[in-house]
Amino acid sequence: MIKLDYSQHQCPYPVIETRKQILANPGQALEVLVSDQAGRDNVTRLAEKMNYQASATAVGNNFRLNLTPAAGESDVTPVNQAVNESAITGKTVIYCGSDRMGQGDDEFGRVLMRNFLTTLLEMEPLPDIILFVNSGINLTTEGSDILEALQTLVSRGVDIASCGLCLDFYQKKDLLKVGRTTNMFEMVEVQCQAGRIICP
Structure with missing residues (x-):
């Protein structure tokens, strides 16, 4: 599992960096630490769009997210895929x-x-x-x-x-x-x- 600590960063950094890690490591599970609810919700939405399941646990003032590829082949198409x-x-x-x-x-x-x-x-x-x-x-x-x-x-x-x-x-x-x-x-x-x- 790839562990990422973005608890010292605000939006949009955790989303951007998590996306980079998913694209660079398709099919790999990730553990992401973020500092607030906005980061938790934004990373969760990103994961779901890229066909990952996300679960969050409060850790003090932070949130730990476990991202795992959904059943079947993971869709790592960039969320900003070009419009036709x-x-x-x-x-x-x-x-x-x-x-x-x-x-x-x-x-x-x-x-x-x-x-x-x-x-x-x-x-x-x-x-x-x-x-x-x-x-x-x-x-x-x-x-x-x-x-x-x-x-x-x-x-x-x-x-x-x-x-x-x-x-x-x-x-x-x-x-x-x-x-x-x-x-x-x-x-x-x-x-x-x-x-x-x-x-x-």
Whole structure:
């Protein structure tokens, strides 16, 4: 049995790493330690989608999950399996109009956006282009704590484009650290021609 201790990590790390272990070790049982109910529930859902049975036991403030392959051949197809290409034409565009995700606490919103962009690294296929607009350009400029993940996306073929007018407004044009600048005409054109637009 493979033992994994993710009790010091928050979502989405336990799910991402457990998925990697299942894909790397098909048919192997796993024991996963997570820190809270959200981690327990998220890893359980992942396991069930990948045809594993999951049982959880409370261990102090943590939860220990035993994941075992269900009867028959385990389905280790990635949970993010690509949508049939015939169903969608045009590019996949992610539109980041802010450096935060959702409404509510600003700092927590930044944590959610960071988690979203980091989790993108695990997706197949990757988006074609990510547009950063308004305060979203804070994610691509000096001082951002997500630059490494964005650089990795660029190295894997994702087009990272930041609004030039927004960079000027926030006086950060010389502080762009990843990707390129774009303009309103291109942003409108890209979205009008997109197969799907995702707005985190």
